[in-house]
Amino acid sequence: MAQAQAQDVIRCQYCEDEPALFQCLPCGDELCSKCKVFHLKSKVPSGHKIISFSESLHASNIMKMCEQHPTKPYEVCCEDCQVPVCVICIEETHGKHNIGKMENLYEEQKASMVKELHQIKNQFKLQVVQTLTVAKSGKSMLKKSHETLRSRMSEEAKQLIDQITAMLNKTLQESKDDEEKEEAEISQYETKLEEFLQQLEEIIEKYINLTENGNPADLILYRQQNPHTVQNLTIPDRIEITPPSFKSGKLLDMTQIRFFQDKDSISESGNTCYHR
Template sequence: MARSQAQDVIRCQYCEDEPAVFHCVPCGDELCPRCKVFHLKSKVPSGHNIVRLSERLHPTNQIKMCEVHSCKAYEACCEDCQVPVCITCIQEEHGKHAIGKLQDMYEKQKAETENELTKMKTQYKSEIIQRIKDFKNGESGIKTSHKFIREKMKKQAQDFIDHINTILKEALDESSKDERETLKEISQYTAEMESFEQNMDQLIEKFETLTESSHPTDLILYRKRNPDTFKRLKFPVKINLTMPSFTIGEMKKSQNEHQFGKFIRGQLSHLKSSDDSLRVYDQSRSSNVKPSIKKVSRRSVKLSETKTQKRELYNVSCGDDRSAYISGNGPGIQLIDRSETELDNISTDGQPSGLAVMKDGSLIYSEYINKVIYRVSLNKQTTKLINTEYNPTGLCCTRSCDILVCMGLLYTARVVKYSSSGRMIQEFRTDQNGEGIFINPRFVCENVNDDICVSDSNNKLVVLNKSGNLRFKYDGKVLKQTLEEKFDPRGVTTDSLGHILIADSANNAVHLISQNGDFLCYILTKDDGISRPRGISVDKHDNLWLVEEKTACVKVYQYLS
């Protein structure tokens, strides 16, 4: 290589007069424009690859020697074996194989690697970061909940102070032990997530090096030797945290442990993800997580069945653990219990399109045609509560005693939140991008995490957070299973564990999904004898009340044990 000692300029290797502008990759020669023309006319087995001199140090323009035949350079790729090869490799081992360009295979595998890298950097890493954040926040929630529970225990114990000291001590010890064990499990799970994040960071760094600064053959060889690196990247099992609670018992002289109350442990439950890429990473490390005291039964048990005088039934709303309000075609609302007894009959001017029981025990109902929501007080006085702009359908009462109302159709479709006095508080109509969320919202309920669950006529269950941002849509499709008919969500309700229950009228089924939208099971199907379920409601004991549209039957099921 000729250089000017005065200016240290790279000179043409042939004429040694002109500055070199080009570089021949196979030959390693530096050329001026004039000598480049003559150089291209020379015959070499591998041909010439002329690049700008400034590009000669790029990884794709460097010579990489064959690992098997050290005196030969990699010049092509075997498409059958997916490895780089030299001339001797082709002659000795790959003569009958399909041979392609090294650059073509590099570009293909680079694109695949960059796609996997992007998924790890965005979807996977953000998921891990969010899980770690949620569980770190969960520690304070566990401490606060247990502190609140212990205060309730102490207050309850004042009425039993003469004979309850032993039971109180056992209950406090149980709470403290559960707190320690739960916090330990959270710490272990957080450490597991952080360890997984570190491992993924190392893999991200490796993939970035292979795609940005390494020789093409390094990536190809790495992929050959580690073909399943990305596929083996499995998330640790997802954990759902349920806060502990304490139920107060009745004061009697016997069965002291039930009089004082029952401590219900918090829950760290494994959630099976519907995304196949989020598979179990290491179940053994989480095998000591305690199951919830309440769990979904293998088969739901029918507790009662009542045939009403209505031609059709549409709505049901539980007043307490023994009774529920129902309505159907035509005016009137009935209050019935599980023993087929009609406890009350409320007259209405029009046909109710939605029912909900307020915290104080009063009833609210909507009339679609009149665009009015009425309130029936405990002394049976009916008053007009809200005049709505659009035709109202489903109603629910939130834990903060506000009212959620479904109304409108197509471009006017929305869910509106009102105060208990009828003042409009908030309107949910469009998503973060300004697109309409609903087509025809029909039923609505609030979950234990303040999410708003709405069944829509576009074959979707729509779930928003309390701010109105879209969390997810559930379309009723379970893995590769196909429903006999399109998913037709009608009544929707939630239970004390945060499960979402959806009546699927067209398929004669009730879906049970998690509060994150993961399908868990069908708690009822046509094999259980249900037909065209319409309205559903869960009472204080987590029993499911269901009304069938065409048979006008009210059925009550126990699905948790």
């Protein structure tokens, strides 16, 4: 067991005897305490950053190579352009710009993204979920209302002759057509809400990855490419769901059929109409 543990120790790449406790970020060399000093003396100090292995696990110490110059790592940030840059980037493009530490811009952008993440999760997502619930409930209510409407129409139609039966079939079909049309509108609205909810979930996942586990340069580049994420989020406009209504006696009026009715019946029926 002791022999196996000894084989797992990472050795210094210089002396190959002592365990490696440090790493040079630009070079990737793994060094012991003594060779660390030698490494710094033999290299240009300004171009090398040596940290302990425990520090190398932190996101702010993860080196990322420049997209424009793959052989050079991002070392600082252009404060004017709000992007990470390497030494060649500074010489070619950003020489007259204000250059600052990547850690400062990283912490600033991270704080902004954490704030927006909270807003997306607790405002946009919550509101969409609640609105989607209302829409689903409204569709169920609409269906029940149409079922009740058709039942009342059928009860009154039983008292009429063939003419009212034909009119009943017509109005039933109109009700079904209206129901299908309204359900289709709500289903389309649900789809928009679900798509927007999926968009929010993707943004939330992206923000979480960038703020908790992501590379600082990736976070900064994402912010530079997407500076108005929350401002561009627009919840689909709500649609109003109105149940249909039916007043007794309209089918009789539509067929122009009249029955002898007593005074109280006439008083109860009054003027009737059928509308949505």
